[in-house]
Amino acid sequence: MSHAPADLSHIAARDKAEILAQALPYIRKFHGKTMVIKYGGNAMTDPALQKAFAEDVVLLKLVGINPIVVHGGGPQIDSALAKIGKKGTFIQGMRVTDQETMDVVEWVLGGEVQQDIVGLINAAGGKAVGLTGRDGAMIRARKLKLLDLNDPAVEHDVGQVGEIESIDPSVVKALQDDQFIPVISPIGFGEQNESYNINADLVASKLAEILKAEKLMLLTNIKGVLDKAGNLLTELTSRRIDELVEDGTISGGMLPKIAGAIDAAKCGVNAVHIVDGRVPHVLLLEILTDQAFGTMIRAR
Ligand SMILES: Nc1ncnc2c1ncn2[C@@H]1O[C@H](COP(=O)(O)OP(=O)(O)O)[C@@H](O)[C@H]1O
Ligand SMILES: CC(=O)N[C@@H](CCC(=O)OP(=O)(O)O)C(=O)O
Numbered sequence: 001m002s003h004a005p006a007d008l009s010h011i012a013a014r015d016k017a018e019i020l021a022q023a024l025p026y027i028r029k030f031h032g033k034t035m036v037i038k039y040g041g042n043a044m045t046d047p048a049l050q051k052a053f054a055e056d057v058v059l060l061k062l063v064g065i066n067p068i069v070v071h072g073g074g075p076q077i078d079s080a081l082a083k084i085g086k087k088g089t090f091i092q093g094m095r096v097t098d099q100e101t102m103d104v105v106e107w108v109l110g111g112e113v114q115q116d117i118v119g120l121i122n123a124a125g126g127k128a129v130g131l132t133g134r135d136g137a138m139i140r141a142r143k144l145k146l147l148d149l150n151d152p153a154v155e156h157d158v159g160q161v162g163e164i165e166s167i168d169p170s171v172v173k174a175l176q177d178d179q180f181i182p183v184i185s186p187i188g189f190g191e192q193n194e195s196y197n198i199n200a201d202l203v204a205s206k207l208a209e210i211l212k213a214e215k216l217m218l219l220t221n222i223k224g225v226l227d228k229a230g231n232l233l234t235e236l237t238s239r240r241i242d243e244l245v246e247d248g249t250i251s252g253g254m255l256p257k258i259a260g261a262i263d264a265a266k267c268g269v270n271a272v273h274i275v276d277g278r279v280p281h282v283l284l285l286e287i288l289t290d291q292a293f294g295t296m297i298r299a300r
Contacts, residue, residue, distance in 0.1 A: 043277025136171025141188030162196025205260030
């Protein structure tokens with residue numbers, strides 16, 4: 001499927017040049033730096049947006065920035081489950097994963113979803129390599145103990161959902177140094193070689209921390225973190241996040257996202273952003289222009 005590039009004819013030549021020139025200080029600042037980009041399953045549903053995303057990733061690589069893509073695929077897993085008559089259920093943003101669901105998760109994330117992204121990046125002129133957490137013995141995991149948010153004495157059994165024990169980033173580093181763009185699905189392995197389904201936001205956040213990434217960008221299907229009235233919160237600190245979780249303003253899929261984001265910010269990732277993946281070229285706009293998007297998460 002081919003999509004025409006965005007029509008920019010209404011923008012005056014001088015303005016176009018100014019926008020391009022704006023990128024220069026950012027390219028200098030970020031040259032040689034690593035940026036972890038979480039590409040959410042909800043943000044990847046529109047072909048034109050997917051193409052714009054792939055172009056952005058390739059452009060970043062070409063100007064000397066190292067993008068590492070971690071992808072989700074929640075809605076795509078849900079569709080595959082529906083075909084076998086199963087309905088996805090979530091507790092505090094985590095999919096309840098029995099063995100049959102785990103098989104579907106591995107098949108969908110490690111297969112079609114990942115290969116679509118790899119294909120699009122390659123079509124845009126990059127060299128993407130798809131990996132799961134098993135490749136290069138990257139993501140070791142154990143069964144998640146999910147404590148109830150309101151009553152920590154209660155533990156939820158979410159089956160084969162994993163929490164990260166450790167990440168060995170050597171395969172990612174080797175690929176990035178060799179001009180490849182790693183595209184990682186959030187599957188880990190345990191002591192008995194069993195597979196674990198890990199929330200992609202948590203993988204992206206931990207990887208950003210371990211790689212000492214300059215930025216972590218979590219692309220989702222909403223403007224950013226919203227308050228109770230639906231207004232965008234442009235900046236959030238750890239304390240404010242605790243309040244928003246406690247009073248129920250932050251719920252569902254935003255819970256692991258915000259938990260990962262705050263961990264990454266506390267562990268030294270310079271800039272952590274939750275941004276709207278529905279905005280075409282949001283990566284370029286956020287990274288290489290003066291414009292700010294979404295919610296920035298600050299450790300303090
Ligand atoms: N306070 C909040 N602000 C924004 N979104 C929220 C909030 N609380 C819950 N959400 C939900 O979290 C969703 C994003 O998480 P998720 O569906 O897992 O996205 P992704 O697939 O991108 O990881 C939003 O679409 C929204 O429904
Ligand atoms: C444990 C858990 O919930 N895993 C997720 C993994 C995929 C994911 O995170 O996808 P999104 O980023 O699109 O939500 C799941 O099974 O849906």
